[in-house]
Amino acid sequence: MSRILIIEDEVTIAELERDYLELSDFEVTIENTGDGGLDRALKEEFDLIILDLMLPGVDGFEICKQIRQIKNTPIIMVSAKKEDIDKIRGLGIGADDYITKPFSPSELVARVKAHLARYKRLVGSGAEHKNEWIEIRGIKIDKTARRVYVNGEEKNFTTKEFDLLTFLAENPNRVFTKDELFREIWDMDSIGDIATVTVHIKKIREKIEVDTANPQYIETIWGVGYRFKV
């Protein structure tokens, strides 16, 4: 469940927003003043902040700037005046979206969801901001289930084969030397023969290529290494 902070002095509007967001299972916190909101935003962890521009005390502009100095939390700016939006956008203070009053609550919810999704996608759960699924020209890789489908048909992959294929498919079109691949898939310090990589490439090709002599997926770059072609 995502935590959302609403910084908004008009109580009725704040509560309307909250009600709709809660319908979508968000956990909502409301702050009615700029100072309180800023304080809260800096001290606690929210997944997204909805920030009104016109506030008593510190204004939205300043709050946004200060939050950005510390955090990357997505911020949606709300304003009654379209002109303000344009002005702010021009200043590039780092808000993630802008919405003018009056707006439909469902639109707000939609935008909130979109931003959360994007944020998660980019910053992600963990360092790897990639999909659980990779699909390239008939090759489908399910990373969580560790399964590979070739044109819908499942093929058995051993651990190393799977890791190697996945790494290549996650970085398509990029050429890796055997050394690079070895260091990536195997332990860095492990002393081994990079010929192992060759053998595994062959094994993988047997499973995904129609003609291993003319590979369509894993290409050999002579004198350099291999690449997964897209």
Place this chain on the structure above:
Amino acid sequence: MSRILIIEDEVTIAELERDYLELSDFEVTIENTGDGGLDRALKEEFDLIILDLMLPGVDGFEICKQIRQIKNTPIIMVSAKKEDIDKIRGLGIGADDYITKPFSPSELVARVKAHLARYKRLVGSGAEHKNEWIEIRGIKIDKTARRVYVNGEEKNFTTKEFDLLTFLAENPNRVFTKDELFREIWDMDSIGDIATVTVHIKKIREKIEVDTANPQYIETIWGVGYRFKV
């Protein structure tokens, strides 16, 4: 400088967008078909993609989905109908922004800048794909994929050919003697004939020049050596 891909079938619109973006020092590439755009988006590295929803061939929806499976490049969706935007936003296919035609070019530029700033903020310095690409008058060199495109058409390069061309293109307008080139591309201590360089230059010219007798890219500086002309 950021690279932007516009996927748009209406040429006039695409060019209008391009003109405005180039005023802000973006490097703009245009693809007029869905297939071409998708291909390009997957194979090359762009910093942002502007994608029309209505396209001949593969539609924008599908393109967006496919790009997202591999890359996190920011995508701005363009559509003539507000309803489409709402529909797509609901589906959550991973576009980063939506804009309806007609829009003011300056607004587009503003949004592009905002998204690039955000992407950079979230993902980081973007140091990964910095100097991976070289593009000079129709010659495009993808250093990580080790591929060369001449007016959009891919040409096969051997290792030495690629290294030599890349080195010249990375140091344009500078003249290198054959000795310098030989020491640069080949092992320093390897004793070899510098005539080898000549032969490789010839091979490269066959692949990138329209008329090898009047080379437009790799120029011969008589009595000195070669240079890549810009």
Place this chain on the structure above:
DNA sequence: ACTTACCTTAGGGGAGCCATAAAAAATCCC
């Protein structure tokens, strides 16, 4: 015109790299 430097072309030898198979070792799994 003569010289000098460069381009083009073709081919062969050779080095290095890769694919493949098969054996050996390690690991996993009852």
Place this chain on the structure above:
DNA sequence: GGGATTTTTTATGGCTCCCCTAAGGTAAGT
């Protein structure tokens, strides 16, 4: 512990690309 599976090593044959050569043609400088 023993068989099956996976991983690594080793060996070999083949193939690509590179490098050199050499000779005739072309362009530039004097």
